[in-house]
Amino acid sequence: MLIEFSVANFRSINERQTLSMVADSARDLRATNITHSPAPATPDLIRSSVIYGANAAGKSNLLAAFEFMDDFVLNSARESRAGDPIPVTPFRFGAQSERPTEFEVLIVQDGVRYQYGFHVTREEVLKEWLVAYPGGRPQRWFDRNRNAYTFSAHLKGGKNSWKAATRSNALFLSTATLLNAEQLTPILSWFQSKSSVVSGRHDVSRWLSTTMCERSSEVRDRIASFLQIADLGINAVQVERIDVRRNYSTEGLPDDLLRALELRSLVVRMLHRSSDGQTVMIDFDDESRGTRKLFALSGLWLQALDQGQIVIADELDTSLHPFVMRHIVQMFHDPKINTKGAQLIFTTHDTSILDPTLFRRDQIWFVEKDQQQQSRLYPLTDFSPRKGEDFEKGYLQGRYGAVPFLGEFRL
Secondary structure (H helix, E strand, O other), X not given: OEEEEEEEOEOOEOOOEEEEOEOOOOOOOHHHHEEOOOOOOOOOEEOEEEEEEOOOOOHHHHHHHHHHHHHHHHHOOOOOOOOOOOOOOOOOOOOHHHOOEEEEEEEEEOOEEEEEEEXXXXXXXEEEEEEEEHHHOOEEEEEEEOOEEEEOOOOOOOHHHHHHHOOXXXXXXXXXXXXOOHHHHHHHHHHHHHEEEEOOOOHXXXXXXXXXXXXXXXXXXXXXXXXHHOOOOEEEEEEEEOOOOOOOOOOOOOHHHHHHHHHHHEEEEEEEEOOOOOEEEEEHHHOOHHHHHHHHHHHHHHHHXXXXXXXXXXXXXXXXXXXXXXXXXXXXXXXXXXXXXXXXXXXXOOHHHOOOOOOOHHHEEEEEEOOOOOEXXXXXXXXXXXXXXOHHHHHHOOOOOOOOOOOOOOO
């Protein structure tokens, strides 16, 4: 579970911005939209957050910051060499490029709360730290200041050898887990198996849905049922594997190219049935954009709900009907469906779901860019909206900010 994510000096984000999944004390929708954390001394958490803002306000940059942190934790010790630059982009206005970019998460994994973060420049990791809360009490397991480390007695194992193996442009957490640091594995596992970032491109999630359908007829039927809910006229999904690799050598190819080859080798077709009983198979590429997107997301959705993952999606509303959007959100809010504490964080321009019967006040966030081109993230609760307030009307009237200011166009 995600408790909180913070970032500073990244793309359009200058000062530290924090997205919190902590539920406030409001009683509305508490039985559905709130989940109890299994970690001691940890507050209840919201099951979803929706983020609104004008175009180019920085919504995507906030999600890109999480994606960067996720990738750097998983790969900094694997995919770079000494002297390689760290692919981080600081805030571009002013002298911010000399400041480090900062990332921090508070998470729950295996019933324990962890607080982990780091500061990086394009050249090196400047700071890194980890605080664990077993039994609800804080234990600061390590602090890193460039190549100087402070270790707690609570962290067991070959700390000095892990330190010696950690390059200046790699994370200690990433390096130590490669060297079998068992106590640190849960934090890395959270990034590896509990978080999924979905951008405007859906190649990765489509690959997941397709391979899930190929491996399991039960999952294939569940995905077909998911598509039927959206009233797409689809009765079944068919996946056929064809051999497209016989003329290719795949040795040494990066993951994205291997995934592209895998997608080419798996042919997806949708079975449509008319009211008079006629059936037609339609190739995936001939389906509507909305159908293709919903299929791409379906495997990710089912996996997240089954395994208690966090899905972070940019522009979720693209090509999806508002009713479908509402249903997807309600799946995460339904405690009978979402039994493992899955969470959904997404950006959208669809104001029809800005509805107090669907979201609590603490689930709604806004991003606005000021005159210095800095993105600011803030919650609806900052405005203390009254009970029964029309959130959609208030937002469109500019009451909460985060809307575009449209100038006059003259020919």
